[in-house]
Amino acid sequence: MGDIETPIILLLLHSKIQQTMSIAKNEYKRVTVKSLVDMKRNNEKISMLTAYDYTMAKIVDNAGIDVILVGDSASNVMAGHETTVPITLDEMIYHASSVVRATNRGLVVVDLPFGSYQSDSKEALRSAIRILKESGGHSVKLEGGKEVKGSIKKILNAGIPVMGHLGLTPQSIYKFGTYTVRAKEEEEAEKLKKDAKLLEKLGCFALVLEKVPAKLAQEIAESLIIPVIGIGAGAGVDGQVLVTHDMLGMTHEFNPRFLRRYLNLYDDMAGAFKNYIKDVKSKNFPNENEQY
Numbered sequence: 001m002g003d004i005e006t007p008i009i010l011l012l013l014h015s016k017i018q019q020t021m022s023i024a025k026n027e028y029k030r031v032t033v034k035s036l037v038d039m040k041r042n043n044e045k046i047s048m049l050t051a052y053d054y055t056m057a058k059i060v061d062n063a064g065i066d067v068i069l070v071g072d073s074a075s076n077v078m079a080g081h082e083t084t085v086p087i088t089l090d091e092m093i094y095h096a097s098s099v100v101r102a103t104n105r106g107l108v109v110v111d112l113p114f115g116s117y118q119s120d121s122k123e124a125l126r127s128a129i130r131i132l133k134e135s136g137g138h139s140v141k142l143e144g145g146k147e148v149k150g151s152i153k154k155i156l157n158a159g160i161p162v163m164g165h166l167g168l169t170p171q172s173i174y175k176f177g178t179y180t181v182r183a184k185e186e187e188e189a190e191k192l193k194k195d196a197k198l199l200e201k202l203g204c205f206a207l208v209l210e211k212v213p214a215k216l217a218q219e220i221a222e223s224l225i226i227p228v229i230g231i232g233a234g235a236g237v238d239g240q241v242l243v244t245h246d247m248l249g250m251t252h253e254f255n256p257r258f259l260r261r262y263l264n265l266y267d268d269m270a271g272a273f274k275n276y277i278k279d280v281k282s283k284n285f286p287n288e289n290e291q292y
């Protein structure tokens, strides 16, 4: 009897260990476009943040983020341009390859920059292929609905996953004139709903909705199978994205209502730099232990 019980206990123990091991393994498994659709189905919210360089991407990825966006917001945050319009495809590839080298878990989505996909679908495909081949990114994001349908189809046909971006589309800032909330009027809201449906039908794996009324965003998220990731689109969507430098409080001129700051790094960093300058000037740095 005892002889029979022992192996059963051992078997149970073994299966428990295996379960624990597979949970631990899963934690580090790469998030895929399919995982995101599964997360929506399982009612698990999707977390997404931007990164443009190796060091930041490593921290974000190790923290367990689902999606890392190499956003064209690098144009503002990294290069100091007023808009996202000037950033080039070569610059996006440079940022994306630094991010890819740092990540093991998060799905890396790379923005197609302004001018790299709007003029014709062949150019759009060439741009998307360059991003995947030269940076190692896993998918691309582009702005717009019906207007860029041909480009989306062409990229998807080549097997490259596409994330859509509707609502406030910063690459069209000169058309809108302001960065205010979009689709408050009935006509624009109707177009937004149609575009969202179209992107899903074309085969986009997810959709960013930027700065639109929360009720409308929720309605769109509920009408789609693919996940809707919001920025300034309320809590009724399937996930959230923020610009990392904004949520860390490294930037401080930008204060939209939707932005939650988790740190105040601008002040912390400025304080550290001031202390360093003071220590160098007063000959307090380096001390005896900080030299050879």
Ligand code: KIV
Pocket: 050, 069, 070, 071, 072, 073, 074, 111, 208, 210, 231, 241, 243
């Ligand atoms: O470029 C970017 O950072 C973005 C997010 C604001 C969604 O597109």
